[in-house]
Amino acid sequence: MHKIVSTIFLAENIKKIEIEAPRIAKKRKAGQFIMIRVGQTGERVPLTIADSDPEKGTITIIVQGMGKSTRELNSKEAGDTVSDIVGPLGTPSHIEKFGTAVSIGGGVGTAIAYPTAVALKEAGNYVITINGARSKELVILENEMKAVSDEAYITTDDGSYGFHGFVTQKLQELIDSGKKIDYVLAIGPIPMMRAIAEVTRPYHIKTMVSLNPIMVDGTGMCGGCRVTVDNQIKFACVDGPEFDAHQVDFKNLTDRNKLYLPEEKQSAEAFSHQCNLQ
């Protein structure tokens, strides 16, 4: 059992949750994640560790309500508990002094990219962050990102805030301006990561993406999270979740994530119904 210490909505449907997990708080590195099981009949859901406080023994996760499990988690308040948390899982982000590093986040991907942006800054990089959202209300972690960036940009699809357009356009603008970019990390919806890969490919800029396949154990035991990278099968939970964007088979990932659409819908509807009854 793990106790929730504090919660706050960062945007509609996106909640920041601080939970007790002392062992993980001590060990975790940027780019690693946990598997969480909200209750005794719950799924094991992967979530990136956004931050931690080793002294307090807590970790922070930022959760977007998608289906049943994430919405149930987001309905929790300080003082509530979750059944199980295991971690830190996954291979930590590869951090070195690349020179100029661009961290790109789309939607809740901003939260996943944040700890790595912090680590890149600490390693002495010139850090540029580009964070995209559909509209102003959905922008998250703006101040946090500013604090770790040498240059920070926000983009919105509808132009209600910051740069009007997609993160890819902003990245292209930076490249066109003649800036020498040594490293790009892009985390967000699959179409976004795929588009970023195409932007940087002609320039041979080293580009990493954090993949979000469906997981079960998160320890390399089931192979459910397998992704195709450089025509080889990789298990995202142990070999990743970060991979070379120019080698990833994004189509296969998109297809595989549709595996349980009818079941996810059924669970979500049952959960909404239950909420309405309460």
Add this chain to the structure above:
Amino acid sequence: MPTQHTLTTKERFAIPRQEMPAQRADERNKNFKEVNLGYTAELAQKEALRCIQCKDPACIKGCPVNIKIDQFIKLISDGNFLGAARKIKEDNVLPAICGRVCPQEDQCEKTCILTKKHRSVAIGNLERFAADYERETGNVELPTVKASTGKTIAVIGSGPAGLSCANDLIQLGHSVTVFEALHELGGVLVYGIPEFRLPKDIVKSEIDGLKKLGVNFIPNAVAGRSVTVDELLKEEGFDAVFIGVGAGLPWFLGIPGENLLGVYSANEFLTRVNLMKSYQFPDNDTPVFNCKGKNVAVFGGGNTAMDAVRTAKRLGAEHASIVYRRSEAEMPARLEEVHHAKEEGIEFLMLMNPLEFIGNDQQWLTGAKCLRMELGEPDESGRRRPVPIKDSEFILPIDMAVISIGNGSNPLIKQTTPDIEVSKRDTIVVDINTMATSKEDVYAGGDIVTGGATVILAMGAGRTAAKAIHEKLMGTVIQ
């Protein structure tokens, strides 16, 4: 009822082997309740009378942990069922489990003297009976724990190897902490072997027993990630570490189309169904492929393959088939499972090798391109090697494929503890007399050492390691 003393050998031979009562095949293939119902006391005593009480019992040599089989069977025939259970427990801490899942026909029952002329004594069934009797009548006695030695040992993994190691060490007076990666304890016994073959309550009650003895279990702790072996020894102050992490890295076939929707590893399919209870979806949140009315093929011929195919049938598959590249005689699965599978309507497609998986434009699996095989010369394993028949390609229409061709070793420990020597196959190298690894104070046993093997071998390894750890830490020798 006749007793051991009143029967002549001839009369014993005249008693047929007592069949295990079971759920009806056409009922059980729709539910997840245990298939075998267990002997009644009467059946058990009758079966026990078939044992001729050899002077030099060959059966014992066939049992990897050398249970005193003649003695416990005699106790059963005398009606002393609790005595029988305790006799077994002198050598095997998990008899209710081994009685159910040991490949007896390759072990104790293979060497039983009766096998030559008659059918062997049903040793496994009797072992199960005694253990169930003790548990169900609430007569399980906690063993005595020796005075504290002040030594602490970390056990990594809560499968049969880890559990048996923890059991012996705690009884010797050491303090034992078990670290388990998953949220449930028991290893393959809970995430792999299905409820219909090994009810989870039995595993739970064995683990509860260990908890009562004082073993400390920490679930959700992945060695190599949450804590490393070096940290356990240096920072957390453990005097020794036993690694029993199993063979948990599923192999794939490496053929085109393996990432199509509907292609699973057996580990994933069984984990979803057993550990995450997706057969109770949506009451449990984890979904699994909807098998209802579908064609499911499981590729492989071992126990895991049998468990997967029978699970698919229970989830409503119209056709659930085993596809195996050799013939039935070479299948490594327990005979009883093959027999049960057939009764349940599982189809056996032998001498067939998949070449490619084929999907539709939505990337859902629609079929497997297969090649027919015939048996050629024996290979290194002594089994006849399957060779392809020319131009025999055909497409097997299937909606779901489960790959069950074995497991390799999970890389986490190796990556984070490079000073533990591993083999080419990434299994941990040990001295088989002590289970000591190349790293000081670190021992290993079970599937991580042997590759996928059996429950009883893993338990035996855990015990060997416990003895060696005790002797090393205490500087004494256990007889």
